Amino acid sequence: MPVNQVAEEAVGDYKAGWHDPENSSIRFDFGLSEQVVREISAIKEEPQWMTDIRVKAFHHFMERPMPTWGSTELLNSIKFDEICYFLRSGEGTEDDWDDVPEAIRDTFDKLGIPEAEQKWLSGVTAQYESEAVYHSIREDLEKQGVIFLDMDSGLREHEDIVKKYFCSIIPYQDNKFSALNTAVWSGGSFIYVPKGVHVEMPVQAYFRINAKNMGQFERTLIIADEGSSIHYVEGCTAPTYSTDSLHSAVVELIAMPGAYIRYTTIQNWSNNVYNLVTKRGIAHENATVEWVDGNIGSKLTMKYPAVILKGEGSHAEVISVAYAGEGMHQDAGAKVHHLASNTTSKILSKSITKDGGRGSYRGLVSVSRKAENCKVNVVCDALILDEQSQSDTYPTMEIKNSSCRCEHEASVSKVSDDQLFYLMSRGHSENEALAMIVNGFFEPFVRELPMEYAVELNQLMALEMEGSIG
């Protein structure tokens, strides 16, 4: 996301809403068929097993009915025949920004990506439409055996690892959109951290949709081997078009015993993007999987980052914020499955709705019968900024072991006139006062972010609050 280098041609209030002229080297016709799936696989010169799983997933997608929960109205309005499923913009993935086509490089410059890489990242991959156009990793990490590639290169160079873990956490039959992603996936990140290696600085992936009616289906697989650690950060933006785009990713995380994975997302899609993402991690003995998930944009987001606590002593954390403004529906939440004893989970969900936006928290925590002494902590807070906006909570708890210590808190609040007046009496305009309250509300999330993102998210929210009070 880094939108700190705000584009000159910002569209409305959405600062990443400009688009570049489209210069594609391969562009598929709109629509989806087995032929399209096979062609994507052929272009990428994939092994047969991958082609086969794509085709199976495609048929499953076609047969699988649309979910009957969430925003069914919006889901049913997706026109799968009017989406482009594959678009190649570059000539391949470069490891030097100077070799990235100029127009695309300019885009990432505007978004501040190369600058961020120099300052505070261990590695970067930048995906434009369907494929990565740039990727780099710090040399010292590479020497320690850390693999950080775009997923297409990962499959080419480390087929054995990909074959072992691909679809192992999220089978294509999991849901309609995991089937779609498996059928047409392209791009995404592939990361392997060897035993005992700690990647101190975050690695970042940046996803940009530029073309109209584009479908972006990145696929990410992260494996942290025993006792290793990594923090992965992804950011997403797209131009503002009057027609819709579809972003449907699948992310699988594997934390081996004692490993630590944190996966941070700042999604700031324009409000013509359907964002339907399946994210799930597995934590083995004493491992930790953390999802830090910020959903600021999109037309409809349905996303419930999940953790399977498979190993004893493992820990899950899902910290999320959602902002739903005009024409936006954020249906987000978390899922944690406690399968083993002495596992702990913490879910913190915060949503803000404004200008008729709708925010829903949908969560599931399950504790299996054999899992002793688990601890569950769920906190959901909603802040509603006006009468037109809506917030719902759908928490589900399936606790089958009575030794579980389970805490659940939920709150819904509104900004009071007295709160605003207090801040205004200290010299802050009404909009500044509102931004202070909103940023304060998001603070428990923001403090989890790398500083650069924290600053930027605060600025973004201040921008969203501008002109919100007459």
Added chain:
Amino acid sequence: MAMGHGESNIEALLEIQNLHAGIGDTQILKGINLSIAPGEIHAIMGRNGSGKTTAANIIMGHPDFEVEEGDVLLSGENLLELEPWERAREGVFLSFQYPQAVPGLQVGNFLRKSVASIRGEEAAKGADFRGELNAAMDTLDIPRNFLSRYVNDGFSGGEKKRFEILQLLLLKPKLAILDETDSGLDIDGIKTVAAGINAAVRGTDSAALIITHYSRILEHVQPDKIHVLIGGQIVATGGPELAMQLEERGYEWLDSKAEAEGIA
């Protein structure tokens, strides 16, 4: 005595003229006149519901209150046309009776932003600001870790009042209104708060208006004038001796006076 209608005192820092105001259809203030010169401390005393807090809110610009008639001037400029934040930038400060909590907003960050907004960016920067902040916190016996807490979130009554005075010391207003800043404080708290008020006003061109039930704080601040508010009007104005009279006799003797004048 309170000043008559229409009279104007150009020397005054705060000039309230014939102020009629209320909330919805309820008139609360029924013709207030008050004039405070630079460097002066005045007190308004009165029971609950006499209109004291309404007066404070109207000077600061709370949107819930409506002014039907009259003027409020700061150094001759009409405050009633300004938004609350503009009044703050002109030098009006209100220490709230019930300061609002803002979870997630750190005290240190908030103070810096408020100082920048009211006194300018330069005043909120660097070693000078930190020195000022440390000195003010020492005056008020506020520990350093206070800065990383969230604004009024989980504060005790005493912490809230000290935080209001900390803001007073840092924002350096021309006019400080203190709405029952002494209520709920023990004697040490009152002394600390009084020291803060004295530090902010005495020997400067600033002025303060202290709103209170009790005379206790006035022993430590020594106001130049005391006004007694009953039924939305000032029924008596005097020196520090008036506070002592109220302490001894309560408000009843003024009720009969107010009745005689057709107020209450």
